[in-house]
Amino acid sequence: MKTATTEKGIRFIDLFAGLGGFHVGVSQLGHRCVFASELDEGLRDIYAKNFCLAPEGDIRRIDERLVPDHELICAGFPCQPFSRAGKKKGAKCPSSGRLVDEIFRIAEAKQPKYIMLENVPDVISIEEGKFWEYLVGGLARMGYEVDYKVYTPREFGIPKKRKRIFIVACKSGLQHFKWPAPEMGERSLRSIALKSNDQHNAISKEKEFALSCWQDFISQTSEFTSLPILASEFGATYPYNKKIKTVKEMSAYKGAFGVSLQDCKTWASVQEKLPKHSRNENGKASPRVAEAIQYSREIYNRHSVFLELWKNDLKGFPSSWTKFEWQGDREQANIWKHIIQFRASGIRIIKPDCAPSLIAMSTTQTPILGEERRYMSIKEAAALQSLDMLDFFPDNNSKAFKALGNAVNALIVKEIAKELIH
Template identity: 35%
Template sequence: RNFGIEPAGDIRLVGAGEIPAHDLLCAGFPCQPFSKAGAQQGLDDGDRGQVFFEVLRLIDTHHPRFVLFENVANFVRHDKGNTYHRIRSELETRGYSVDYRQYSPHHFGIPQIRERIYMVGSRDGLGGFQWPDVPASPPPLSLRSMLAKNLRHFKPLSASVVRCIEAWQEIIQAVPSEAPLPSFPIWAMEFGATYPIHYDSLWTCPLPELRASRGSFGCSLTGLTRKKLLSLLPSYATYQKYSFPGWKRAFIRQNREFYTQHREALDPVLKPLKQFPPSLQKLEWNCQGEPRDLWQYVLQFRASGLRVKRATTAPSLVAMTTTQVPIIAWQRRYMTARECARLQSMDELRHLPEGGVAFKALGNAVNVDVAHAILSCVLSDAVM
């Protein structure tokens, strides 16, 4: 609707010959197979992991002069770098010189933290190509400057979301003011828990040992069957294979130590949080040294818990559910689709998709200003 161009649809069902000849191919094949938030199956991730090879099919037909790819920051580290080197090799065998750089909109004065990898390929070589400069000390950013004034239509927070935020507010206020809030993720279900974590999986732990320990929030496991017992543990502790990698053991130990230090202050305020799903029983506090008032910050519910950020920048927009849309806590509302479009440098679009589809589309999108800055350097080098 914005450009009078109708998308062809699923690229796998489009013949390469149906696509007009072109000098520049831009692609952002699905990021979920490479994201740290997913299973990280990479190119082996069924349909999504195979989209890159559909891109190669188009390259083999049209031989564009330039290619520009975008993906999550973890892309170049996935499978110890093997995925990136495979893709780079596929391009180099087709005559492209390839380079990559990591950028985020906040490098260009846009208040969104969205670290992404950008790969440039050129048949002309990259000898004269220079990536856009990023200032060593970017100017101060403010998300407030991007928010709409005098909003009439917005999605307010539900009563259950407000209760969850208030439950966490009680907890962080209960921690003595002289003690800093943790820099590691707070996993409240570990408060009082003592189940063993030295096994690769609790399915191999002797039942008497499990029964002698305590589960989520310190609940008793005495006399329970293994099935019932495991239902009273955090879900991340019940995988049948390799439940406890090193980083998870570290977080569990840190949370148990934090609880031990502040048990007297925490025990009286934990009950309200227990009514919420496990994903809401986690919190990431990214505001060290700031007032402990959740209603002053930008919040976001993620699979990893409630994320708290300063009002300088928005968290990365994600193509998930509407519940993961950033929350403007001081206004007790979610960001609007138009505000999210502004964070992707797409405010000039007259038409946005309706409802939750807009947030999914914007979470999948590439920031316009970042892409423009990179392509300006590519095309400038080509002209020279």
């Protein structure tokens, strides 16, 4: 089949368009987007501002006969049903698990030469591979040869690890196609940050003080662990591996930060003095939490003289600030040389050469660039998806990071499309 072209290359459509990662990557090769669809009204407005093309809404309501002719379908179909966060509901998910049928419907009507899809790698194994068979089988029945590969942005020089599966299909076969094997030096997250001239928001003095306290902890104890360190367990002695039956028995122990429980007369008063993570079962913890409790108490026993004074500064902190998880560089024992995240589960220290996953998050959960002592900006997060050239993003921090987390990486798209479209 001969590929039809326009003055600017082939025509493509962008389904489940989001912020337009496919649009950016493919159009950079000189090809022209002639149609887009996106369910989210806010993202439709932003897409229209960025690309001067107003997307249609719900793809299920689009008449495939009215979709303009095109040679390439691009679709980052919704990944939630296939991801771990989506509990792997797969094709059974009633809201979006079978939205690939909409891609099939348009492909059947318009017979484009090429198809490019993107999703999470779990799409292969969900439902023991049944959905993957359904997807590949559907494309094969329409005459497409199909191939796939899992990439991370890190392989393309971008400091981000999140794996994604890219699927390509071609009516005339894939003999011409070769998956890109980039040999690009990796950029550091700091180099991306320094390129950005966005407005930057400094962290609060309270957070800076909390991090300084934890830096003192590291400097004095040299304790590193991937398990959460629970400061509220420093000095605690209550049993965490069994459920105590009476208040009188529990009163012999110490609760959060070593506070005595001897004056407690009711379970309510006991629970007030226990760490939050141990309140539900009168002290008994889940196996994962119990492991962290045990390790935290061992740390306290090794450094009790220092920690007896140190822990006093943490007593007034929010509960999540008293939990600390090191995923950083063990050769660099300096918090401020890392990426930092204040999460509901605690403070997490992350290696400085790789960004955490971009997800919907409040302003306070946004990754912190330690050396800058400030939050990562939306534009910097966009650079991790090769979308920093866009002029418009959701102005709400949570919505912006959610959209960027769901976005397709434009650079990877460009490199694949360069090999696919002949």
